[in-house]
Amino acid sequence: MSAEQGHLRLLDGIGRLITGVGPPLRDAAVALDGQRIAWVGPARQGPPPELAARVGEREELGGALVTAGLVDAHTHPLYAGDRHAEIALRSTGATYTEIAAAGGGIGASVLATRAHPHDRLERETAARLRCWLVGGATTVEVKTGYHLDVEGELADVALLSRLRGRSELPDLAVTFLAAHAVPADHPGDADQYVEAAASWCAPAADAGADGVDVFCDQGYFTVEQARRILLAGRAAGLDLRIHADELAHSGGALLAAELGARSADHLLHVDERDAAALAAAGVVATLAPVTALGMGRMPPARMLRDSGVRLALASDHNPGTSGVMGMSLVVALAVSALGLSVDQALEAATRGGAAALGLDDRGTVEVGRRADLVAWDAEHEGAFAWAYGLQPRRVWRAGVPIEGPSP
Ligand code: NIG
């Protein structure tokens, strides 16, 4: 053993380990070597001698359920203000589209966000993101989209890229979403805004964005406009994601398939033809049950799955339709509202999310994968669909247990 090799951390006394590959393991242990998983196996047997000799820290988990860290594949946590009054109005029958047309919606959050000092935005966004990690989500996709001008959107990408480096927050995948809406003060028409947003993709990539997204839907961006921006994003080296068919059957899913996007998100209005296209193109369907409940319509999760589409899950945290800052409630809703089994929901919240983000180093508990793990306050995964907000006992992010406010 070379002196540079550090000590291993042994997670022992795991009652039930959901590896994401094969059936759950009973009475298991996992050895972590720095940021990676070095060994997974029966607790009785323990790691092989060459690894056992390097174990420096041992954590006894008391029979807990352990899974890979959860992945939230779609969030909008960078904004100021709230739209609670609007949500109350929606509860009386006003629609998302009507409220947006009356000056609410994304436009209202844009005004509040632009008026907010950038240092406060950074602090408040970080405080939100901390909730995900404490709740067991170790990777979170985060979007810009509440500045909608070039300086603000690029500053948002830079802000999110800075937060990505912070070990007390989840790991982040940063998505550039200047095409969230046409801002009310844009001097030109929608097509001119689309040209502008397309030209911002390369600087967004330079500022640290991993992906580009478009709200391709009725009242927002057309399929042609979305294609224009996404092709510019692809040319800049960004992964493609699409808010697709959320408000109407508007063609976003087919566009995602045509362009080979990483994910098509929401999908409340898709049909079998859309599903077949997504499956054939290998596009992940990222479903957001909290938003779907708010919209009063569920995406056809089982039909998508039966058509061969891989699923991911998301809180879709945003000021207009979802205040949820974590993934365990989303897993519960994927069971009760989307009709998935607990196993399918957990798979979507781990491997599926990793696939939606193009991150093949995580999402399962296997040797060589990133050591993002959660010991839950339960002994069986069925607890997710009972607790509606199951909490972790302990969370490891890239091999390091998170400290601070007890989960
Ligand atoms: O994913 N659909 C677009 N974006 C959000 C809503 C954003 C907002 O209302 O502020 C969503 O649901």
Ligand code: FE
């Ligand atoms: Fe969204």
